[in-house]
Amino acid sequence: MFFDRLSKKTDEELMVLVQHGEERAFTLLYQRYCKKILRYFYRMLWKDENKAQDFLHDVFVKIIEDPFRYNVSKPFTTWIYSVAHNMCKNEYRKHKFRREINESIVNHVEVIENKVHEELDHARLSKAVEELLDHFDDDDRNLFVFRCELEMPLAEIAIILNCPEGTVKSRWFYLKKKLAESLHDYNPALK
Helix, strand or coil: CHHHHHHCCCHHHHHHHHHCCCHHHHHHHHHHHHHHHHHHHHHHCCCCHHHHHHHHHHHHHHHHHCHHHCCCCCCHHHHHHHHHHHHHHHHHHHCCCCCCHHHHHHHHHHHHHHCCCCCCCHHHHHHHHHHHHHHCCHHHHHHHHHHHHCCCCHHHHHHHHCCCHHHHHHHHHHHHHHHHHHCHHHCHHHC
């Protein structure tokens, strides 16, 4: 019965309880977020399932070790994705992960151009988007995942990325334009 009452609490209320040592509140937060956070890490960490699992573990260990890092006046979702985002940024720096985006996009566009005459369905378009995103830089991929897969509003993304909302809007506009240009062969209206 206590667990039922807990399940009706907001994420923020659960974090206050976690800060006071309530393990069941932590369990509920984990259940609410583990799949979403795992998907985020999987996407952002080169689709490495083991690394994504490790990072998922680490983000929740951070909550257990120091629940007072969370400021209860802020939305929990924004905070936990900010932590996850920063963990990914640190991982990129650690491995000095840099992609040569221009070369990658040129190669990918050539692959798409070779497929112009083939009949394409939704599954193939999705795969093309996945492959194209793999060639984008981390910032663009982050923006796409937050906006399209996690369906976050731009204002919330701006908080997570720690930049002005206008910057996020501008980056989103240019990312959509880049996707549209790279995937123009998949638009039936242009054929």
